[in-house]
Amino acid sequence: MQGNMMDVQLTVPTILERIRTQYAAREVVSLLVAGRDEQGNPVAHKHRTTYGQVADRSLRLAAGLLGLGLQPGDRVATLAVNSFRHLEAYLGVPSAGLVLHTVNIRLHPEQIAWILNHAEDRVLLIENVFAAMIPALKAACPKLEHIFVLGPTPQPIPLPGVADYDTFVADSAPLARYPQIQETDAAAMCYTSGTTGNPKGVVYTHRSTLLHSMVSAPKDALNVGEADSVLPIVPMFHVNAWGLPYTCAMYGAKQVFAGVFADGRSVASLLRDEQVTITAGVPTIWMGLLGELDRAAADGEPYDLSRVERMIVGGSAAPESMIRAFSDRHGLSLLQAWGMTETHPLGTASAVPTGVDPTSDEGFALRAKQGRTVPLIELEILDDDGNRLPHDGKTMGRLITRGPWVANSYFKGEGQKNFFDLDGQLWFDTGDIATLDERGYMHIQDRAKDLIKSGGEWIGSVDLENAIMAHPAVAMCAVIAMDDPKWDERPLAIVTTRPGQSVTHDELTEFIAPRFAKWWLPDATVVTDQLPIGATGKILKRELRDQYRGYSSNPGLVPPASPDRSE
Amino acid sequence: MQGNMMDVQLTVPTILERIRTQYAAREVVSLLVAGRDEQGNPVAHKHRTTYGQVADRSLRLAAGLLGLGLQPGDRVATLAVNSFRHLEAYLGVPSAGLVLHTVNIRLHPEQIAWILNHAEDRVLLIENVFAAMIPALKAACPKLEHIFVLGPTPQPIPLPGVADYDTFVADSAPLARYPQIQETDAAAMCYTSGTTGNPKGVVYTHRSTLLHSMVSAPKDALNVGEADSVLPIVPMFHVNAWGLPYTCAMYGAKQVFAGVFADGRSVASLLRDEQVTITAGVPTIWMGLLGELDRAAADGEPYDLSRVERMIVGGSAAPESMIRAFSDRHGLSLLQAWGMTETHPLGTASAVPTGVDPTSDEGFALRAKQGRTVPLIELEILDDDGNRLPHDGKTMGRLITRGPWVANSYFKGEGQKNFFDLDGQLWFDTGDIATLDERGYMHIQDRAKDLIKSGGEWIGSVDLENAIMAHPAVAMCAVIAMDDPKWDERPLAIVTTRPGQSVTHDELTEFIAPRFAKWWLPDATVVTDQLPIGATGKILKRELRDQYRGYSSNPGLVPPASPDRSE
Ligand SMILES: Nc1ncnc2c1ncn2[C@@H]1O[C@H](COP(=O)(O)OP(=O)(O)OP(=O)(O)O)[C@@H](O)[C@H]1O
Numbered sequence A, B: 001m002q003g004n005m006m007d008v009q010l011t012v013p014t015i016l017e018r019i020r021t022q023y024a025a026r027e028v029v030s031l032l033v034a035g036r037d038e039q040g041n042p043v044a045h046k047h048r049t050t051y052g053q054v055a056d057r058s059l060r061l062a063a064g065l066l067g068l069g070l071q072p073g074d075r076v077a078t079l080a081v082n083s084f085r086h087l088e089a090y091l092g093v094p095s096a097g098l099v100l101h102t103v104n105i106r107l108h109p110e111q112i113a114w115i116l117n118h119a120e121d122r123v124l125l126i127e128n129v130f131a132a133m134i135p136a137l138k139a140a141c142p143k144l145e146h147i148f149v150l151g152p153t154p155q156p157i158p159l160p161g162v163a164d165y166d167t168f169v170a171d172s173a174p175l176a177r178y179p180q181i182q183e184t185d186a187a188a189m190c191y192t193s194g195t196t197g198n199p200k201g202v203v204y205t206h207r208s209t210l211l212h213s214m215v216s217a218p219k220d221a222l223n224v225g226e227a228d229s230v231l232p233i234v235p236m237f238h239v240n241a242w243g244l245p246y247t248c249a250m251y252g253a254k255q256v257f258a259g260v261f262a263d264g265r266s267v268a269s270l271l272r273d274e275q276v277t278i279t280a281g282v283p284t285i286w287m288g289l290l291g292e293l294d295r296a297a298a299d300g301e302p303y304d305l306s307r308v309e310r311m312i313v314g315g316s317a318a319p320e321s322m323i324r325a326f327s328d329r330h331g332l333s334l335l336q337a338w339g340m341t342e343t344h345p346l347g348t349a350s351a352v353p354t355g356v357d358p359t360s361d362e363g364f365a366l367r368a369k370q371g372r373t374v375p376l377i378e379l380e381i382l383d384d385d386g387n388r389l390p391h392d393g394k395t396m397g398r399l400i401t402r403g404p405w406v407a408n409s410y411f412k413g414e415g416q417k418n419f420f421d422l423d424g425q426l427w428f429d430t431g432d433i434a435t436l437d438e439r440g441y442m443h444i445q446d447r448a449k450d451l452i453k454s455g456g457e458w459i460g461s462v463d464l465e466n467a468i469m470a471h472p473a474v475a476m477c478a479v480i481a482m483d484d485p486k487w488d489e490r491p492l493a494i495v496t497t498r499p500g501q502s503v504t505h506d507e508l509t510e511f512i513a514p515r516f517a518k519w520w521l522p523d524a525t526v527v528t529d530q531l532p533i534g535a536t537g538k539i540l541k542r543e544l545r546d547q548y549r550g551y552s553s554n555p556g557l558v559p560p561a562s563p564d565r566s567e
């Protein structure tokens, strides 16, 4: 029997209509680049607008794009920083029945061109700070018909098809009527970083975007409401900035955009000055902020961040020591979340269950896990033969997921082997190795490609890294596999130290030994100046593995201790 | 272009799986009837179970029902109070691919039989306290094949097809695999009270149930999370108890059920003893609670309700004076919500916008409105010719709505005139008269059928009633139309007073005069002992109109003042 409910489709225009009719007065704040100082560093200018203005301009953008002759489903790319203009693209492009394609600004121009060509983008909205790329992109991307520059340029760019975004928007009349959109239509797309092979496109639907926004808002996830002021430090090219621009607009929360200013001081000042209540970023961003907060406190000029209620951390594992440091030293609460480009991204959030004090040892330990699923997301762990493994908090397995905002394939059908059938249902293989416990807490042990296989047994690098980062002298740490003649692979720790600190291999292994079986302990430690960080703020282990290939046979700085399998 | 997201359907089993796998230890508390005292009043017994138990029993119920030969879409009725057993039906029946039909327990047995026959229910789950009705229902409802009695009975009921629910559940093995369910399949149904004509069935889908749960959870709506303890006083036969049983299960909140015990003292004790954080009910319930809290405070034994964060009030307008009384005298915060059986019910919630202090005059005035839409719900107001009216906070019009959890028709296609096309889209006429303002705040002025039309102009009864109820001597008030030879209709106020208080027509009109145009003021006031209250706690104006028909030509107690149209 069918029910008798209206067939109202879940589409992005419903979000745009909310900011237009309910939240028109609510503020949108952006740090823009006003110019350069003598060292060539960008100087910030704070821009303020409202959701009412953003809605109006989004509707003009939508109508303007359709006026160019774009057809439903055509892709409009952005190469832009976080700002109100990017937000207009988030809302306006899908509301025109077109597909918003956010491109990673930290890639090489050739990679960008490859992605624009692969997505067959017809329009590109490019931030003025990247305008120098335009000639090369035009030359490399024959399908790109129109380029609009976001923000002022010193002089007009005299190339055919290149125009000023603000003028384009101002000259278009607002869209009078939304086109017919089905909720399964494409709304946006995003490419993975392509750590192996070429990047792959994930195409979000209107439905997945709406459901993801709805599931992100409640308090066991991001806790967004109209009274909030939200600063996403996560870049808007990355997985739709974790969905926050849509979630905030749906609920009328003020949005604050940092533009190119993601350093600790800029972030701390924005958090304070814009009365931010919720912010989101990867661990490396929070490490930067922690340093600035510590410095300011030591200098007797601490930031007043009393309005900050929740800092979301995801993208890679948040070390327990960092969660504790923010709590103990600055009274700030981190909430860990896990997800992927392929999952829109929100899959789990690590709210502490009833009855557990978040600042107790158990509370911190739970918050260092990736958390429990949000509604409608399913997780399982599988062994190498595809059998389901027990949810006992101990057994490690390949993490698979399914849900209404999980990809069923990549754009143009690439990478099909990651999508597979289990008992008649479609699942996606995340490539992560995790445990699941009786309460549903998921704990990432490693990424499958980073796992260390020692004597036929798995060693997870993530717990080792987090334990090492708890050492007061250590700033960052990556544990990778090095070749070993006897055990095939053994763990190698690569660390950077805090300013003025030093540490030895023996000190570190002694420090972490109580928490691990002996055969898990790294055989060697390299202290280095810098770890390679990728476009989304994650340590690039692939580069480290290349760099330290053959390290075991040529120990260099620190001689490896002989692996001891007894516990 | 289609997106590449999984086709995962929004179905009730996804909620059942959450309490089974993530929230198994979370509590479910029910007040059951343990027996009768000497006066024949029910004596309460507090029953405790867990979501894990409820999930297991729901799966057994599902399998048991399918074992009876029920086919997908068959209806299973409940005639039950709020308890864990009713919750099992909420979860188990739709998860079996069947349709949960919650029947209003306060109706006359003939009306109940009419509804059971109309819905063609094959199974009835009936609370033991209503067991006396069974023979009559069996006789009147030939399609009813199985009746299961919820809770113990003094002795078994020796009728064919009648059995004990707990035994039935215990004897079934849990459902091994959910049936294939499409999200547009029927999940549950509910009949309207039928204030005019026969009751009409509204059939909810799995999709509408899931979306409604998702949209109910965020903080600008009900604010439900795992840490909450939630007491719905609204009966579970009514609009799925405002969706709370599903929302709470989806998010793992503890559920507390009051059974037949909805009096002020029982409610106050449950709120205190079960550390309730969120509770929901109609204004009459809160009036009862307010009396008990006032009494207890005056007796120097106030209840400690410091854990209560939010009291949801809906179903009819919450007088500002009541919202103020809870805030001022007991530090309790009421949040008004509006909805209907036809809207699942949540349409609007009256959270106070940023920048407004909820306990300021502006804050209280806003909270006395019905609020702003939750995401995906649209509201418009129309004039009698079907033209859209301005959202200026002043213009009154017929309130229409659309959204994914709004009915597109009634069961068996009745009442089709309430569903109509506007500019190519389907809308539902709520029968309410309201204003909408620039920020989207909706304010119910009256129900169309209760409107008073005086000299061709509308007078809304709701504002008059709320103003009169602010008078310290007044307990309840209804304002209805009385016939008038000159103006067609004029307002008549009918009031009940607080214990030991009295009030006159002149005192009341003087009291409210500053807030209204003179021609809005009631021409007469009747002080009565009791107002007729319907099955869902609302004043039955239809009965009052019948009772006071012809009142103007025979003024009785109070002579009507002559209407004065000058302002
Ligand atoms: N809270 C977290 N804890 C641990 N790992 C996380 C967390 N959040 C995300 N990750 C890791 O990030 C992966 C998702 O990466 P994402 O899709 O954001 O980036 P990407 O562009 O695909 O880049 P890459 O896959 O190369 O990292 C997850 O599969 C997981 O390994």
Ligand SMILES: Nc1ncnc2c1ncn2[C@@H]1O[C@H](COP(=O)(O)OP(=O)(O)OP(=O)(O)O)[C@@H](O)[C@H]1O
Binding pocket: B191, B192, B193, B194, B195, B239, B313, B314, B315, B316, B317, B318, B336, B337, B338, B339, B340, B341, B342, B345, B370, B430, B431, B432, B444, B446, B447, B536, B538
């Ligand atoms: N917060 C509120 N303020 C004012 N009126 C409300 C509020 N919430 C609900 N109502 C009224 O209740 C109506 C919905 O009633 P509901 O569907 O719950 O009951 P019903 O079974 O249809 O009974 P009836 O329609 O006879 O009242 C709304 O159309 C509106 O008139």
Ligand SMILES: [Mg+2]
Binding pocket: A192, A193, A340, A341
């Ligand atoms: Mg990836």
Ligand SMILES: [Mg+2]
Binding pocket: B192, B193, B340, B341
């Ligand atoms: Mg009704």
